[in-house]
């Protein structure tokens with residue numbers, strides 16, 4: 001009886017260890033996530049990103065600055081039927097939206113929050129043209145640049161829902177947003193702050209949500225392996241002891 005109790009305790013501890021330490025990876029990284037990390041972060045301006053390497057771009061980043069340059073902005077849209085998770089600017093007459101900066105662990109999947117929208121490039125009210133980051137010069141004496149956009153000086157994930165053939169997939173893209181002003185080498189002045197794509201991933205099972213930031217994690221498998229080994233060892237000890 002004591003032994004059985006110990007055994008249940010051990011199983012419990014093992015489950016807590018494996019499930020508690022890595023909930024995201026355990027549920028969603030079981031070899032079904034395709035993950036990409038370029039050798040260097042990709043500068044976003046003018047970039048088309050193909051998430052799954054089928055030479056069909058899925059998302060594009062573009063300069064939406066007003067010239068003469070008093071308002072610098074980078075926007076992002078889905079390509080083809082791809083949809084991005086955005087916050088529609090329902091309070092603005094000319095619409096538009098902001099790309100939602102997702103924290104790690106956010107479930108990229110069907111959305112129940114009515115203030116958010118999966119918007120394709122041709123969504124109504126320009127909701128498919130999502131602001132990434134920008135800045136403007138308020139032209140007041142002594143006034144500095146005013147930052148705008150959810151990814152200004154911030155690293156976060158964007159959510160994407162895109163098609164491969166006829167099937168739909170959920171994915172995330174990690175974006176690092178810079179700041180307006182002189183570049184580090186002083187050679188450029190950014191009213192339109194720079195931003196970079198750090199890495200991205202998608203769930204290879206159609207219609208299956210993915211946690212923002214979830215990757216196929218080798219350490220999870222190591223942990224599971226170690227847990228399994230201990231379990232085997234304990235069982236063996238029971239037999240021999």
Ligand SMILES: [Ca+2]
Pocket residue numbers: 050051052053054055056057058
């Ligand atoms: Ca593609």
